[in-house]
Every structure is written in structure tokens, then in C-alpha cells.
Amino acid sequence: xxxxxxxxxxxxxxxxxxxxxxxxxxxxxxxxxxxxxxxxxxxxxxxxxxxxxxxxxxxxxxxxxxxxxxxxxxxxxxxxxxxxxxxxxxxxxxxxxxxxxxxxxxxxxxxxxxxxxxxxxxxxxxxxxxxxxxxxxxxxxxxxxxxxxxxxxxxxxxxxxxxxxxxxxxxxxxxxxxxxxxxxxxxxxxxxxxxxxxxxxxxxxxxxxxxxxxxxxxxxxxxxxxxxxxxxxxxxxxxxxxxxxxxxxxxxxxxxxxxxxxxxxxxxxxxxxxxxxxxxxxxxxxxxxxxxxxxxxxxxxxxxxxxxxxxxxxxxxxxxxxxxxxxxxxxxxxxxxxxxxxxxxxxxxxxxxxxxxxxxxxxxxxxxxxxxxxx
Numbered sequence: 001x002x003x004x005x006x007x008x009x010x011x012x013x014x015x016x017x018x019x020x021x022x023x024x025x026x027x028x029x030x031x032x033x034x035x036x037x038x039x040x041x042x043x044x045x046x047x048x049x050x051x052x053x054x055x056x057x058x059x060x061x062x063x064x065x066x067x068x069x070x071x072x073x074x075x076x077x078x079x080x081x082x083x084x085x086x087x088x089x090x091x092x093x094x095x096x097x098x099x100x101x102x103x104x105x106x107x108x109x110x111x112x113x114x115x116x117x118x119x120x121x122x123x124x125x126x127x128x129x130x131x132x133x134x135x136x137x138x139x140x141x142x143x144x145x146x147x148x149x150x151x152x153x154x155x156x157x158x159x160x161x162x163x164x165x166x167x168x169x170x171x172x173x174x175x176x177x178x179x180x181x182x183x184x185x186x187x188x189x190x191x192x193x194x195x196x197x198x199x200x201x202x203x204x205x206x207x208x209x210x211x212x213x214x215x216x217x218x219x220x221x222x223x224x225x226x227x228x229x230x231x232x233x234x235x236x237x238x239x240x241x242x243x244x245x246x247x248x249x250x251x252x253x254x255x256x257x258x259x260x261x262x263x264x265x266x267x268x269x270x271x272x273x274x275x276x277x278x279x280x281x282x283x284x285x286x287x288x289x290x291x292x293x294x295x296x297x298x299x300x301x302x303x304x305x306x307x308x309x310x311x312x313x314x315x316x317x318x319x320x321x322x323x324x325x326x327x328x329x330x331x332x333x334x335x336x337x338x339x340x341x342x343x344x345x346x347x348x349x350x351x352x353x354x355x356x357x358x359x360x361x362x363x364x365x366x367x368x369x370x371x372x373x374x375x
Contacts, residue, residue, distance in 0.1 A: 006046065006139075009052065012053035016050075019161070021057070022056070023054040027065060028052070032065075035065045041077060041121040044135070047131050076124045081116045081119070089108075095183065097180075097183075098115050120133070125157070127339075129144055129164070130144075130145050140156065148184055153319070165327075196224070203237050203238070210273060212238075213234050214279075215294075218291045222292060222320065224320070228260070245272035246272055248269055250265050251268075286324065287324055288324075292324055293325070296321040297371055299313050303363040310341070311338065313359070331366075337358045340358075
């Protein structure tokens with residue numbers, strides 16, 4: 001069971017000072033109990049303390065537990081389960097812990113709905129971000145939920161708010177901590193933005209191959225992980241495009257059993273290409289601001305040239321770019337298009353392709369303007 005760090009009322013009020021939205025009077029104990037009774041769920045202990053310190057409002061992204069429309073609140077509470085059912089019906093999802101999937105879709109939906117009646121409740125925090133509703137418990141990670149595309153978005157409520165609204169985070173170190181939903185994080189089909197960037201190498205010249213190595217170095221600088229295969233593949237691509245350094249053949253030639261050497265050899269290649277001393281430093285109030293802007297531009301290029309799937313690229317830029325860079329206005333259209341792509345109501349069969357195309361077009365538009373974008 002998750003345990004401290006516990007959120008105190010003073011800490012909750014400090015967090016609410018970061019939100020850039022209106023904060024109304026906090027929910028009383030009686031109001032919190034009434035919400036739980038009315039909608040049939042429980043707030044986690046830290047979520048309860050947060051809402052008692054003040055109720056965020058003024059934006060439809062924040063659920064208004066005091067004056068909000070009951071039907072809309074009920075729909076938000078039901079959205080995670082309904083999203084799973086949508087993927088059962090349209091995207092052939094079936095949880096491995098369920099009985100064998102019936103051949104008829106209608107029967108499969110009936111079985112899935114029955115199984116889902118017992119899964120832990122997820123409670124909306126902000127937009128598509130959810131906390132498990134576990135009475136008396138602290139410290140669950142915050143999840144971003146789009147159907148069965150479910151990712152970690154904060155180690156706990158405090159870390160989530162610091163990341164989402166200030167760009168500061170401790171890095172994603174938590175593991176999903178409740179039954180059923182942990183499947184999507186630890187082994188299911190959801191994309192975790194903290195995992196290595198799922199791109200296909202595209203370099204066609206020696207300079208582009210060196211640029212790719214630099215971008216991998218920048219990703220590592222801001223705390224992103226890499227599969228050893230990615231470093232080896234970057235080395236092999238550079239080698240075939242006639243980039244010459246002493247350690248590059250060693251990196252490119254690593255066998256799978258030698259992958260533990262990839263990081264050290266990659267560092268040597270950076271030094272031999274004189275890239276290490278050219279990497280930006282962390283000198284502003286925003287974490288690795290210059291490095292992140294350079295990476296956002298690279299990720300946009302990957303989206304445009306087809307090396308990074310639009311949805312995955314949009315999620316990555318939303319998390320590592322827009323969120324960490326204090327939500328710059330110029331990236332908002334891309335974030336909105338990514339949210340539309342991820343939204344359950346917008347992903348009926350045949351609808352995702354134009355939504356993906358809109359992410360590509362917005363990426364192309366951003367690349368034609370000044371860099372970094374203003375605003």
C-alpha cells in the first residue's frame with residue numbers, strides 16, 4: 001500500500017499557487033463525503049487534502065465537485081472504463097487476466113463489462129489525468145488515460161502538479177500501484193512517454209547521422225532513457241555514412257551480449273566528435289530549456305518525415321516539451337491536436353488518420369517559423 005510522503009494542507013495550498021487558475025474555497029469534509037456517496041467512489045487521502053485546501057475552477061479541465069454538472073462528472077468518472085470497452089469493441093483489446101474472449105463482439109463486451117465492474121476506480125484530477133480512488137492511501141502515481149493508451153504522468157500528486165504546471169519534476173521513477181491499471185504501464189499496449197523515444201533512424205548524410213547522435217545525447221541530458229540498440233544503431237548509421245571516429249566501429253559492432261558497453265562507447269564517440277563540450281547547460285528557471293527546445297524541433301522533424309508516429313510524437317512533445325517549458329502558447333495547437341487524437345470520443349473507426357495528419361501538418365507549420373517559437 002502506498003505510504004508517505006503525505007500531502008499536508010500547507011503543501012497542498014503551495015501546490016495550488018502553481019496552477020494558474022482560479023481557486024475557490026476548499027471542499028469541507030461533509031462535501032467530500034457527499035461527493036463520494038453521490039458518485040459511489042472514494043478520493044485517495046492526498047487528493048482529499050488537495051481539494052480541502054482549495055477547489056480549482058475556471059477551466060473545464062478541472063472537475064468542479066461542488067457546482068459541476070452531475071452528468072458530466074459521472075461521465076468523467078466512467079471514461080477510463082468506457083475507454084477500455086471502446087478498445088474491446090473496435091481495437092480487439094482483451095486483458096490476459098479475463099476469461100477467453102467470446103467470438104461475438106456483443107458477448108465480449110458483456111464479459112468485459114462484468115470484469116471491469118471490480119477494477120479500482122480512477123478519479124479525474126485534471127483533463128485526462130487520474131488518481132486511483134483508494135480511501136486512506138497516499139502516494140499513488142498520476143496516470144494519463146486515453147482508452148488503453150495509459151501512461152505515468154507523475155510519481156504522485158505533488159510531482160504531477162510540479163511537472164504539469166511548472167515544468168519541474170523528479171523524473172518518472174514510480175510504478176503503477178493498483179491492480180488492473182498497472183497492466184497497461186508495466187506490460188500492456190499503452191505508450192509510456194518516459195520510455196526511449198520510439199523513432200526510426202532517418203539519416204541520409206554524415207551530418208544528419210551526427211545530428212542524430214547529438215539529439216540522443218540531449219535526450220540523455222534531460223533524463224530520458226535509451227535502449228542500447230538505439231545507441232548501437234545510431235553508431236552503425238553514422239559509420240555507413242562515412243562518419244569517422246576511433247570508437248564508432250566499436251559501438252556499431254557491439255553484439256547483443258555486449259550491449260552493457262553501449263553507454264560508455266557512446267560517451268567516447270561524443271568526445272571524439274567534439275559534441276560533449278557543445279551540449280547546452282541548465283542555466284534557466286526552466287529545466288534544460290535550451291536542450292528541450294532543440295529536442296522539440298528534432299521530434300517535430302521526426303514526425304514530419306515519418307520516423308516518429310504522430311500520436312507518440314505529440315505525446316512526447318506534450319510531456320517533455322510543452323509541459324516542461326511552462327506551456328508555451330505556440331505549442332498549444334499541437335497539444336490540442338494530440339489530445340483530439342487521443343480522445344475516446346474522436347477515435348471512431350476511420351477517424352484517427354485525419355487526426356494524425358493534423359499533427360503532422362501542425363508539426364510542419366511549426367518548423368517553418370522562427371526557432372524557438374515566441375510566446
